[in-house]
Amino acid sequence: MTSLTLYNHPMSPPCRFVRLVASILGLDVNIVDVRELSKEMQTPEMLKKFPQHKVPALDDNGLYISESRAIAMYLVSKYGKDDSLYPKEVSKRVLVDQRLFFDQDLYSRFVKVFLAKFHGKQVEASDVEKANDGLEALNRMLDGKKWLAGDNVTLADYCVANSVTSLEFNPECGADPNKHPNVKQWLTRLESSNTKYAEHIKAFRDGVKQMLESKK
């Protein structure tokens, strides 16, 4: 029996990132879908374990971890067969860390523009500008590079790609990753680098398609 329980919401991008990493690592995870976040994550028992009341939230045999990036770093460090996704060597690891911290800011810019779709609202022009500024920074980071941090795919690539593809929730939002050539090529490269990632992104796109159809 697995020791890992992941509190998850099927549509949540940070949860999607953690599910992807767990699947790439081949981990057996008990996934508990939390549909009513404000109720189920805010019971006294859950708040004691996860004070932020957010998903993803991981329980590994009584070790409680919130924050998708921290969960991913933990899973690779504890259960990875090697350290290629999250290098042990400090001078390599810091490059991954830098991109993961960058992603925290990037995702917060993107969430404003794609959440508008869920709330049936118009996106603010200043928010679109900030999302595009983030995409431009990412495009510069990828200049002449195959991957975001070092010579192979790392957590940084999966984490940032997860944020970028989340923009697909709102295709007309005015922030289009495909308009940034390095970003576009890198996303395609990532898809062909790993069949699990390719399956994951296909399932995500099928879900988005269904969601967008239901909103018409």
Ligand SMILES: N[C@@H](CCC(=O)N[C@@H](CS)C(=O)NCC(=O)O)C(=O)O
């Ligand atoms: N920085 C967090 C963000 C997590 C997050 O915002 N989760 C949302 C769902 S996508 C949530 O649980 N919201 C419910 C709440 O804030 O009470 C991470 O990367 O894990």
